[in-house]
Amino acid sequence: MSGAVQAFVEDALPDAVPDAEIEDRDTEQARADERLRRLAAGLPPTGAAVVTGTAGSSVRATDTASAVDAAVAAAEEEWLTTWRSVYDASYAGSWDAMGEDFTGWNSSYDGSAIPVAEMREWRDAAVERILAAAPRRVLEIGVGSGAFLVRIAPHCERYVGTDLSPLAVATLDRQLEAHPALRQRVELHARPAHLTDDLPAGSFDTVVINSVVQYFPSDAYLTAVLTGVLRLLAPGGRVFIGDVRNLRLQECFTAGVQQRQAPAGTAAATLRVLVDRAIESENELLLDPQYFADFAGRCGDVAAVDIRTKRGVADNELTRYRYDVVLTKAPVSVVELATAPAVAWGSAVATLEELATRLADAEAVLPLRVTGMPNARLLDDLSALDRLPGAGVVRRSAAGSPAPDPEEFHRLGARLGLWTATTWSQAGDDCIDVLFGPPDAKLDDAFTGLFPPLPPANRQLANTPSALALQAGPSE
Template structure:
């Protein structure tokens, strides 16, 4: 799927690099500028109804509104099944999920890298009396725990944000932060993760749609190879999450969920959701992760396709 043209940055690498925190900081600063610019000019649609920039990778046209609403509602349904009362959403964005989750929670805290996004969302919250009392919005990046107390949330949500992280190591850090902020027995919902296993399948379908009718296999294969080589988003094999239960002492269970949708599109075919359950006590040990159609594996680095180049996002 293509977001706003400025957001179509891609990153790819098959092995873990040594962590470069300065590069990660530069990456986040660049993304903050991108999102600030985007939200400054974004439409102020009804809360949870702004899907501007969600464009098809196949032909660049906007993904139909009915498809986007189904995508949003499916995420909301899965999160509400966790029975959240004190919820933190990391990467709250334009509030696509917040408008439907917050009314069912005692408290809802939303953070986002973009202060402009938080400002715009705050203005919308003031127009909804049912949200004013229990909603708090904070401009801060995903790894920043300033003002957030450990184990103070029963549910932490990161939906459709992992692909914009600067590295696999940063993903490790943010997930550790999320688990630390979650109360014992609570859950972390990591949604809309781009599936590394299906990456070539998606790109093959995209290139086949874009190519001339008489294009031969070699031409298509070269086009797919180029697309793979220039991919600059963070893609994650489901095995990364099943392996997490052995690498993080507080993760008791991992449930990887395939997308279920009436409307078939790149969001339902090539992405998945994950629920991490936090151990109910420090004495609990991690359980085998559950992966429909998958398998347990050791070692995390080979499950990530992280950014190759040191430059920041490009259009």
């Protein structure tokens, strides 16, 4: 996000809630989540009319509950209105060629623009995964400047793009006029993500939600959106949720950013305060990968959940801290990876050469999972975190053997003709797992069990974006 837009966000979003109001805020946040959970389940919100007795007679839940629902709804609308204004401001300038505008993609570390070559690599890796399933009828939520549309729509019969920003939709629509062959298969609509009721059930084979969910007000809102789009998918259809920020590594990322921005010689205790404040005031939604595994487990419509770390040669915050998710709608045949044989990095294999020898063996059993490899791209930020006083929340592995850059494992798999994927690891938040599959594995297979879920625990699966703190409305 550009400096100008970031300043707009900071001015537009509500101030942080005073400490004395945190308990009330948490209570009302719980009500907000309950309202959205009921929405996702197709139930009336708390306080809605409930018919009882004779025809036409009804009673209503307490006035207090109704007023709380009204306050929550107003807060959600304020959230969406604010982000709509943010993105209208971001899209107000002149655009580059259609699908090539990366304005606002700036480094959190120093505010400089992420190089265009790195942004194109980021985009192309995601587009490759989507196109592997040969989509024909696509809904993209958060179409933006058309970075994905331009590359996917030519392969489709129908492409529907929605965006919260009317300005983005209007600008993209004007640009499409210069491409009549593309324009005739594309529909554009300005609307928030949850408004999909007017679209026919089963009418799409692919839904794309890329780099969007971080701007949702809560995980309950995301649950409602995902429940809605699953209705729109035909059996075997897929939801691609891209560029999700990993809550497990928020402290590590924030420590790295704050150390980079702080003056030389800043005391460790001061850095700890800065990190804690930055986490508390985070206005984007971050999600533990376990959220998606849990959602799939609760939702009978999901046959497979495929969670992978971002691909890319570039070493930046996008490839360090973000991940992609593919949910496949039942019924469909799946490739189960949860039971794949596993070897531990640092004991069974400790170097890329040892791993190559093992995989090249004619007797090698595939698929094979290599677990607990320290993520080499996190080393600098982990060092910054280690400087801070106080116990952190990042689960650290006990692995002692360093590991190559994650992209080296993909190169190894390509050299041996093997299917390769990387995901987060159960061994530690600072680690990844790598899976190698047989040459006949297809990119469009419905994989599940790639991400190893943690045992049940009282672990937070989503943060509460600070601007969602409700500062008005009654409380019980």
